[in-house]
């Protein structure tokens with residue numbers, strides 16, 4: 001069986017914490033670490049693909065079990081015969097390990113221990129210098145000291161952060177992400193991340209009675225990114241996504257994907273206004 005590059009089913013390995021997908025973006029196997037097997041998040045984004053999403057935080061993580069699962073999966077997916085049977089040509093390598101769960105991973109109290117377990121197993125599998133490490137976060141807890149220590153450790157391990165920012169004002173964050181904490185705090189969250197670790201802004205745009213990022217909100221979004229960039233942080237750029245997969249939220253039927261042309265035009269506008277690299281994925 002060749003894993004479909006669109007199949008991001010987190011049950012693919014049949015394990016509690018670890019899953020894997022063949023990733024178009026990474027051109028290889030991306031091993032995922034899901035710290036929210038309870039499908040709980042402190043946000044509720046209208047485009048969220050987590051089935052049965054509930055409000056809450058990560059449960060207590062059984063770190064020894066997670067490490068055993070990771071060791072088993074890394075051994076399996078780095079075997080040449082496995083890669084030949086399951087991944088298409090050009091994607092037969094373990095490209096990265098992503099801490100990307102069915103909820104907000106930084107809400108796990110054991111995040112620091114999990115990073116150490118990943119570092120050990122990445123090294124043991126002989127992948128320490130070839131396999132990237134990414135933390136995908138909504139940034140909402142980046143002001144907390146344990147999360148900041150984890151960001152610093154991630155940087156030491158050569159990793160990077162993808163920090164979500166979908167809006168340019170308080171109303172947009174409330175509407176799109178159900179986040180009541182406002183744009184100023186989201187901007188600070190980005191600074192917390194980018195001042196500690198190489199960071200990409202991850203932005204998803206779509207049409208919901210009009211484009212979700214436009215007009216004064218787009219201007220404020222670009223101004224915030226430009227300021228964080230000019231503050232000599234490690235802000236690397238913007239990952240701009242369209243609506244590629246169906247939402248599991250009640251608003252799903254109201255959301256429409258932007259065309260590739262619209263996404264590219266928006267990406268070019270953000271790049272012009274911020275001076276940052278913008279990578280567009282339709």
Ligand code: SF4
Pocket residue numbers: 041042043044045047048049050053101102103104138
């Ligand atoms: S932050 Fe991620 S997991 Fe949480 S609701 Fe938004 S898309 Fe879903």
